Amino acid sequence: MSTTFFKLPVFGINAETADCVRLDFKIPADLTKDFEFSPGQYLTFKAQLGGEEVRRSYSLCTLPEDDMLSVAVKKIPGGLFSSYVNDELKVGDVLEVMPPSGGFTLPHAAENTNNYVFYAAGSGITPCLSMIRSVLAHQPEAAVSLYYGNKHTDSIIFREVLEGLKNQYMGRFSLHHILSQEAQDSPLFCGRINEEKCRLFEQKLNRYPGQSQYFLCGPAEMVFEVKDCLTQLGVDSKHLHFELFTTAGMTPTRVQQEEKVNAEAKIRMKLDGLEFEFDYTGNETNILDAALKNGADLPFACKGGVCSTCKAHCDEGEVSMAVNYALEPDEVEAGYVLTCQSSPKSKFVYINFDK
Numbered sequence: 001m002s003t004t005f006f007k008l009p010v011f012g013i014n015a016e017t018a019d020c021v022r023l024d025f026k027i028p029a030d031l032t033k034d035f036e037f038s039p040g041q042y043l044t045f046k047a048q049l050g051g052e053e054v055r056r057s058y059s060l061c062t063l064p065e066d067d068m069l070s071v072a073v074k075k076i077p078g079g080l081f082s083s084y085v086n087d088e089l090k091v092g093d094v095l096e097v098m099p100p101s102g103g104f105t106l107p108h109a110a111e112n113t114n115n116y117v118f119y120a121a122g123s124g125i126t127p128c129l130s131m132i133r134s135v136l137a138h139q140p141e142a143a144v145s146l147y148y149g150n151k152h153t154d155s156i157i158f159r160e161v162l163e164g165l166k167n168q169y170m171g172r173f174s175l176h177h178i179l180s181q182e183a184q185d186s187p188l189f190c191g192r193i194n195e196e197k198c199r200l201f202e203q204k205l206n207r208y209p210g211q212s213q214y215f216l217c218g219p220a221e222m223v224f225e226v227k228d229c230l231t232q233l234g235v236d237s238k239h240l241h242f243e244l245f246t247t248a249g250m251t252p253t254r255v256q257q258e259e260k261v262n263a264e265a266k267i268r269m270k271l272d273g274l275e276f277e278f279d280y281t282g283n284e285t286n287i288l289d290a291a292l293k294n295g296a297d298l299p300f301a302c303k304g305g306v307c308s309t310c311k312a313h314c315d316e317g318e319v320s321m322a323v324n325y326a327l328e329p330d331e332v333e334a335g336y337v338l339t340c341q342s343s344p345k346s347k348f349v350y351i352n353f354d355k
């Protein structure tokens with residue numbers, strides 16, 4: 001996992017809705033390898049705003065074979081970075097960008113299914129769009145359904161692109177808009193996507209129950225309700241993939257592990273082949289902050305357990321994670337941790353960012 005931020009000029013800025021812009025970047029030939037990505041991954045941006053360094057992640061909406069990398073940034077009222085991008089950023093301005101990362105991606109070919117179901121709301125469409133386009137373009141046998149929640153028609157991000165895909169892949173791509181502040185022909189498509197709606201969609205519209213891969217992205221409340229509903233309907237957790245954009249309003253107790261942590265420990269870390277060791281004194285709340293304070297240059301973005309930029313492998317010793325909204329159960333089982341959420345449980349811990 002690289003900590004390098006590259007300076008990239010903004011090649012294009014296009015309004016997707018009244019409060020969302022798409023940013024395009026042309027990747028110079030010498031950086032194409034660094035910026036290779038899988039559909040569903042995100043870029044992390046770094047900027048100095050209001051006298052502080054801010055890091056924010058934005059999912060790629062393009063395909064690896066496209067000639068540009070694009071992200072869509074929805075303005076959050078009072079939001080530092082999203083307001084800067086929507087209100088001030090100009091074509092030609094230079095942004096600091098970390099290469100793509102993230103595990104919210106399509107399953108490996110061996111696990112491929114022929115039915116993909118996406119539940120998205122608002123800007124949560126961004127990683128889904130890249131995965132939807134990828135499945136439609138590269139898996140000719142596969143069917144895709146998208147349930148996409150927004151307030152009204154004008155706030156639908158990528159509305160024209162989605163309509164275009166529906167026309168191009170008629171019979172393979174089912175597009176369903178669910179609007180909370182605009183009347184629709186059927187009450188099924190009015191309101192917010194929640195547990196009740198998910199149950200109805202699955203019972204009435206899913207042609208391949210039990211054989212689908214699910215991808216959920218949007219506000220935490222929607223994601224957790226849909227996830228719970230699908231779990232109750234018998235969907236295997238291996239077929240359920242989700243990504244959260246914010247920790248706001250979440251209930252950490254859902255995943256909190258109440259375990260004893262060690263106030264003092266020796267931590268050894270490996271990044272880009274180099275080892276670094278320091279004493280964890282318990283003055284910091286997690287291993288990432290303690291390492292940064294001790295002079296390490298490590299990858300991170302949200303520091304809230306949602307993005308996975310700080311993911312590393314715990315090679316030796318044990319840690320306890322306060323929250324985890326980003327790693328899949330099999331990753332945790334395999335020893336991966338979010339360092340921004342980890343405290344040592346053992347006297348010695350070896351954290352490997354290169355695995």
Ligand SMILES: Cc1cc2nc3c(=O)[nH]c(=O)nc-3n(C[C@H](O)[C@H](O)[C@H](O)COP(=O)(O)OP(=O)(O)OC[C@H]3O[C@@H](n4cnc5c(N)ncnc54)[C@H](O)[C@@H]3O)c2cc1C
Pocket residue numbers: 042054056057058059060071072073074075076077078079080081082083102123126127243244245246248302306307
């Ligand atoms: C893996 C990942 C991928 C992401 N992809 C995208 C993307 O493709 N497009 C996109 O627009 N955003 C995306 N985000 C969210 C983005 O990184 C920022 O969190 C968001 O733009 C707000 O940043 P800000 O600096 O404007 O707001 P801040 O100054 O950080 O926050 C201002 C206030 O808004 C609240 N807030 C922060 N984010 C949200 C949110 N998403 N919804 C509601 N309230 C919020 C905060 O709790 C705070 O109270 C992604 C986040 C992650 C972790």
Ligand code: FES
Pocket residue numbers: 299300301302303304305306307308309310311326338339340341
């Ligand atoms: S920095 Fe985002 S999960 Fe740790």
